[in-house]
Amino acid sequence: MAKRPPILNRVKALREAHDGMSQAALAKEIGVTRQTVIAIEQGRYSPSLESAFRIARVFGVGLDDVFQWDETAEA
């Protein structure tokens, strides 16, 4: 059974706060497919470090503001 990565993210909230940016638009900005953005938002995929930085730069925030380690998943 595939295991979900222990990383939480606020991509959806930031996208919606960013003038309701669409998943397709964000995908284009960071160079991935819309399905990958959906997977990131749903916590099914942890992006590469490069894509994580690209996402943070799109929203003009730091990496920590987008991604957080899920402490509860470590137990």
Next chain:
Amino acid sequence: MSFHEKSAWIMGLLLSLTGYWYLSRVWALSDALGETAPPVIGLIAGATIMLIVGAVISHIIIGVINPDEASGDEDERDKQVLRRAGNIAGYVLGFGIFAGLWSYYFQRDGNLLFHIAVASLIASQVAEYALTILFYRRGM
């Protein structure tokens, strides 16, 4: 659903059907002969042609439905999913070939070795498509 996932569904179904068709023919032929049937090139060619025609038609259809995705490159997630599915499928192929070699060692039946190798190829490809779908759906 991404283009690669759609493709994996289609190819998995097509290969399962053509693989079943091919192997059931070999089984029936072996039953009729009373021994393992020799490789029949016509059967292999028939299964290959069915698979290619089915794959081309179905990929044209999903490409026409969503041309942007079909013409797009693989992104980092696609590459990771496809690489991992391919790696595990390699073990399925290796196990099948190993089983075939052991079978040959004990039974000295080259025809059986041939069919086990073909079945292993089919099984490993089906496993690759199934794992691709699983990794896309459940995450990695």
